[in-house]
Amino acid sequence: MALIQIDYLSSALSRIVTAHMYLPSDAQKEFTQGNPNYQRATKTLFLLHGFSGNSTDWVTGSNAMDLSRKYNLAIVMPSGENSFYINRKGTGNAYETFIVDELFGFVCSNFGLSKLKEDNYIGGLSMGGFGALRLGAKYNHQYGAVFGLSSAMIIDDISELTPEDVSNASVKMADYDYYRNTFGDLTQLKESDINPEYIIANKIAKGENLPPVFMACGTEDSLLENNRRYRDFLQKTNIDLAYHESEGIHDWCFWTAYLEPAIKWMISKSTKTEVESDTLLDAIPHGDMPGDKVEINATHLQKSKVVFEELMKILPSALKQSDHQKVVIAVCGGSGVGKSEIASLISHYLNEMNIGSYTLSGDNYPRRIPMYNDAERLSIFRNAGMKALASHETLTETVMETIRALQEKGEDANPAYCEQYPWFTAYLNGAAEGLKAYLGTPEEIDFDALSAILDQFKNGKSKIWLKRMGRTDSEMWYSKIDFSEKNVLIVEWTHGNSDYLTGVDIPILLNSTPEETLAHRKSRNRDGKTDSPFTMKVLELEQAMLKNQAHKAKIILSKNGEILSYEDYKGVMDERK
Template sequence: MNKDYNKISPKAAISAEMVKTLAQKEIQIPSDIPHGDMPGDKIEIGESHIAKAKTVFPKLLEELSKVTTSNPYGRAVITVCGGSGVGKSEIASLLSYMLEQSGIGSYTMSGDNYPHRIPMYNDAERLHTFRQSGIRGMVDGGAMNAENYKIVKNYQELNDDANADHVKEYPWFASYLDAGKKGLDAYLGTPNETDFDEVDSILAAFKDGADKLWLKRMGRDESTLWYDEVDMTDKQVLIIEWTHGNTDFMKEVDIPVLLNSTPQETLEHRRSRARDGKVDSPFTMMVLELEQNKLMAQAHKAKIIVSKQGEIISYDDYKKLMGL
C-alpha cells in the first residue's frame, strides 16, 4: 500500500551537539497537545506523565542520535509500549510534542488501528479462542462428559469460566482452564490477531524516505474503518504507542521504550479506575496476565525502560523488580 511514494530529501542526523543543547532546553507543555491517530481515543495528561516524559526525553535524544546517523534520510522509529493503564498514549503524545518543539518533526500513530478485526469482533474472537481451546482440552484430558460440560456451560453463561477458583471444587476443570489459556496465548499479540506485516511495511516505507503514508483508522464499528494519507515530508521520527510495540513480529522498530508496571501496580490502577465499583472479569485478568508475560519476554530488547515511578532503570533492575 505504501510502495508507490515519492521520497523526501535527506535530513541531517541528530548530532551529539544537538542532543546536548536540546537536553538542556526547557520545554513548556500546554494543557492541550496533539495526540495519536486512534479514532475516539481520549487522553488525559497529568503531572506524572509530564515528569516521566521529561525524564525520558534526554535519553531518547541520545538513542535518536545513534539511529538517525545510520539512516540515509535521518529518520527513526520509536515505540512506546507497556501494559494496561501505564500511560502509553500520554507519554507518546508528550514525547512527540517535545520533539516537534525541538525542531525534530514527529508523528504519533496507534498500533491499535491494526488488528484484523474491529474491537467488538476481536474481543469475541479472543473469548471464542479461549473457550474452543478449553473444550478441546477437556476432551484431550479425559474430562469431557455431559455432567462436566453442563458445569462449564453454566460458568460460560455467567462469564466466569476463566476463574481459576473453580479448580478447587472441580479438579478436572484445570484441563479446560489450562488449554483455554494456552490457546488464547497463541492468539494474543500474534499475526493471528494483528496485521504486523502491514505495520512493518509502513515503518519500512517511512525509514526509506516516503513523503506520504497511508495510515489505517479503526473505530468501534465497521462504518468507522478507513485510511488517511498523511504527509511525512517534515517528519524525522515516527512514534507508535502500542502494547505490542516491542514484539518479535516487527523488524523495523529502532528504539523500543518500555513503560513498566508490575502486575500489582496494574491491578491497583484498574481497581482505582473501575466504574461502579466493578472489578475486571476473570477473563480480562487472564488477558492482562498473558500480555504482561509477553512484555516481560520482550523487555530485553527495550532501549529505555521506565518504572511506574518514572525512573529509568536497567534491564537487570527490571528483572529484579519483576521477580525474573
C-alpha cells in the same frame, strides 16, 4: 558547589577550548533544605561574556557562584573570544555551532543535565547579550528564556558601513575589517540571519513561538539607545518582554545587580509554564486512534521527561546513521502505563526541538474491530479449554453443564474454581494455551501492514496511507499523512516490541503489573467487563509477552518513573511472582 574548568577539543573551532561551569550538585544541606529550587531537576544557564572577555569573566566579576547554588542552576560560561557568537568564514570559526550544538550536547550528556527547552536558558552581557538574544531567537526550540544586559545590538549601526564611515560610526568598538570579517557582507546584514530582528520576523511568519526575553541597560550606558530600539521592536511583536532601565554605566556593578533578577525572572517563566501545563497540553498532538481517551497529568509529564532524557542520548546518533534521517520509536507496555500520554509528550518535545515527529497508534492494526476481536479471543479461550478437557478424558455431561453455567456468568476464567472442581485446572491451562497462540500474533494483528508502513517511512516516502479503526463496523477508514517533514515516527502500542513487527529502531518499555493495567482500563471503560476474570487472564498473558520481549528494549521505565537496566527489570518482575 563545584567550579569546573572544561578543556576539550572542539570540532567547530578546530582546537582545544576552555569553558568554566558552576554545578550545584553537592550544595550543602543549609542551602537545599526548604529551597523549592531543589524540588526540581537542575536547570542550566549558558552565560556569555562580552567583547575582549573570556570564560572567567563571570567567575571573577559577578556573584554567579552564589546564584548557581541558590537557584539550583548549572551555569556554563564558554569563551567566545570576540566572535559575537556568530559562525564566521574559515576553519575554526563556527562559534554559533560551538555554543548551541557542541557545548550544549557536551554538558548535558557529561553532567546529566536536561535537554528540555524549559530547563535551559541563555544570557549574556554586551557582546554576549547580542549573542544570547540572537541565539535564543534562532534556536527557540532549545532555550526556554533569554536575557541580555547592556546588549550590543549594533546591527543598525554597522549595516552598510564602509571603511570611510567607521570613524563617524555611532559605535566605535572596532575597525571596518573586524566588522566585515565577523558579520560578513555589511550591505546584506539586515536581511540575514545575523540580524536578530530578521530571525524573529521569519519565526513569527512561520507561526513559531519565541522564548520570553529579559533586558536591562544603564541610563548612562553608551548602548542605551541601541537597547531601546530593540525593546521597541520586541514590543511590536508581542514577545513576552521584561525591560528595565536604571542608573548605571557599562560595568560589572550594573551587570551584577541585574544578574539575579534576570535568573529569577527566567525560572519563574519556566515554572509558570509548568504550572499552566494542563492548559498547554490541549495543543499537544495525540496518537491517531479514533476515540482513544488521552488524559495527560503531572505523572505523565514527569515520566516523559525521564524517558526523553534517555532518548536524547541515543536518538541523535540513530538519526545520523539512518539513510534518510528517519527513526522509528516504539513506546510499549500494558494499557495502565500511559503509553498514549507519554508518546504524545515525547512527540511534543521533539517537535519543540524542530525534530518533526508523528505518533501512530498500533491499535489501528488488529484484523477485527475491538468488539469482534474480544469475541474471537473468548471463543478461542473456551474452545481450547473444552478440547483440553476432552484430551484429558474428563469431559462429561455434568462437567459440560458446569462449564456452561460458569461461561454464562463470565466466570470460566476464574482460577478460584480450581479448588472446587478438580478438572477445572486442565480447562484453564488448555484455554490459556489456546489464547496465548492467538494474542499478539499475526492471527490477531496485521503486523505485515504496519511493518510495511515503517519501511516506507524509513525509506523517505513523503505521503503514506494510514489505517484508522474505531469501535464499530462503520468506523474504519484510511488517511494519507504527510511525512515529508517528519524525522521520527512514534508507535504507541502494547505490541510495539514484538518480534513480528519489523522496523523499530528504539523500543521503549513502560513497565506495569496486570493489576495496574486493569485499574487503567477501568478508568477508560472502553468496552465494558474490564475487571472480569477473562480480562485478567488476557492482561496476564500480555504481561508475559512484554517480559519475554523486554531484552530488546533500549529504554525501560519503572512504574515509579525510574530508568531500569534489563537486569534491574528482571529483578523487579521476579519479585512480583
